[in-house]
Amino acid sequence: MSKATDAFVEKNQERFLDELKSLLRIPSVSTLPEHSPDVRRAAVFVADALRAAGMENVEVIETSGHPLVYADWLHAAGKPTVLCYGHYDVQPPDPLDEWISPPFEPTIRDGNLYARGSADDKGQMYSQIKAVEALRAVSGKLPINVKYVAANPEKLRADVALVCDTELFAEGLPTLCVGLRGLVYTEIEARGAAKDLHSGIYGGAAPNAVFGLIELLSKMKNADGVIQIPGIYDDVEPPAPAEMRSWHALPFNEAEFLKNEVGSSRLTGEPNFSVLERVWARPTLEVHGIAGGFTAAGAKTVIPARATAKVSMRLVPKQDPEKVLAAFRKFVAQHTPAGIQTEVRVLSAGPAISVNPDHPAIHVAAQAFADVLGKETVFIRGGGSIPIVGDFANHLGIPSILMGFGLPDDGLHSPNEKYKLANYYAGIKTIAHFFEQYGQ
DSSP states (O other): OHHHHHHHHHHTHHHHHHHHHHHHTSOOBTTSGGGHHHHHHHHHHHHHHHHHHTOEEEEEEOOSSSOEEEEEEOOOTTSOEEEEEOOOOBOOOOOGGGOSSOTTSOEEETTEEESTTIIIIIHHHHHHHHHHHHHHHHHSSOSSEEEEOOSOTTTTOOSEEEEOOOBOSSTTOOEEEEEEOEEEEEEEEEEOSSSOEEHHHHTTTSOOHHHHHHHHHHTSBOTTOOBOSTTTTTTOOOOOHHHHHHHHTSOOOHHHIIIIIIOSSSOOSOTTSOHHHHHHSSOEEEEEEEEESOOSSSOOOEEOSEEEEEEEEEEOTTOOHHHHHHHHHHHHHHHOOTTOEEEEEEEEEEOOEEOOTTSHHHHHHHHHHHHHHSSOOEEEEESSOOHHHHHIIIIIOOOEEEEOOBOTTSOTTSTTOEEEHHHHHHHHHHHHHHHHHHTO
């Protein structure tokens, strides 16, 4: 059946692309309240696409936050059930002036589809739906039972989850991710004087909240990028020797990584660890933004009374988010400068996750991937976080297949995000092949 499904995908490429473009035109930015109607519109779009693909029991489920979408097809008696997950919301597109084409007007350049959410994650999520459509169009049924994510745990029972929200290690190289870092995301507020003060009258006597916050942040890492919070490395375990050997065999070029992906004058971080170790297997601490004082055009000589910083820590397996957070709070309290008061607010916290590469479904996925791209599948870790993967493991007791089709230079969360069109179609074929082989 694989040849027939591949042929269906190739015949319908133009329609599949037009549908994805329509979804990408919806500015479903979940972090901005003004886009809440757009987020719901995207949910309805996905629900309609699931119905059109032949899925059943399709629901748009209202929650206290944004809607969830659920659908299933459960007529493959005695066959395994795969729970598919992807997200239809996107990151804010700022800074807008750095986009070559508008972020919500999908544009094709050099074989890539440029739009916010093209790779993260609308393009990858939509591949799951089109794979279902292709299989049903060819045979009238599915070789396995399939569910899409919902809120009701009873509905979510499955044998394995399929998450398409990662990337290929290199172009044309089939890649399965078997580990993700956890995340603790915080906001620190620093308060100095009761109100903004005139720097000519009070400068030299009054505490400056922005400067105090900078002083605090500067103590969290040393010049080599080593985190200075006591205890943060206590539970960190090095990768197993076999895993390290597999990483060394990957086609990684540090100079190309610096030039093509990072774009700075040099790489930074712990000098005793390789780049792949630093981004996959070491905890990190990053400052994402600082706000406070006067930043408009012109001059205003004030001593800021308040300042805030967004600070996160990526965690690796064995690290406890609560333990790390407690150490972070203690460090902030002990190193807050004189005259400044600080408050730490937690925006999210979740542990790192690992997937057993020897699970039978992982082996099937690796073979399906290799069949479509024509190379042996490699196994990597990812430096990012997908909290729902941990939820699937902890609450449903099922592993997740992290099968992504993006590329390292797709620019996730950045201006000019892109998704290679060839990978969009290859993703549809690979998912369909996986469903077929897993149902045998």
